[in-house]
Amino acid sequence: MKVTILKINNIPIAILESIESPIATVQDALDLLGNADNQGARKIMIKKEHLHSDFFDLKTGLAGDIMQKIINYYKQLAVVGDFSDLRKKSWLDFMCESNQTGQIFFAESTDDAVKYLTK
Secondary structure (H helix, E strand, C coil), X not given: XXXXXXXXXXXXEEEEXXXXXXXXXXXXXXXXXXHHHHCCCCEEEEEHHHECHHXXXXXXXXXXXXXHXXXXXXXXXXXXXXXXXXXXHHHHHHHHHHHHHCXXXXXXXXXXXXXXXXX
């Protein structure tokens, strides 16, 4: 897992650059949170492709479990990507609610993710 730190307005953001395999378990997410924390970052940015397809199937519970860990550890996560292929109402509702709560933000661009993480 390669994580770099980007500082914007003195706010450290951990950016997941590459991983060997997608984040597929809660432990994978905890490893990312720990890696970011060890580098002094509470805010994390990843790409949609860094998440296993199970994350996008709400029936698996993976998205909810990861979200709970992010909340428990007082982190913020921005996921950058094209989400137009995810058209299920339940998923669209989840994304909309997540974007409003402030813990996980689904962004179409890196610029949108950075704006979210630095406010």
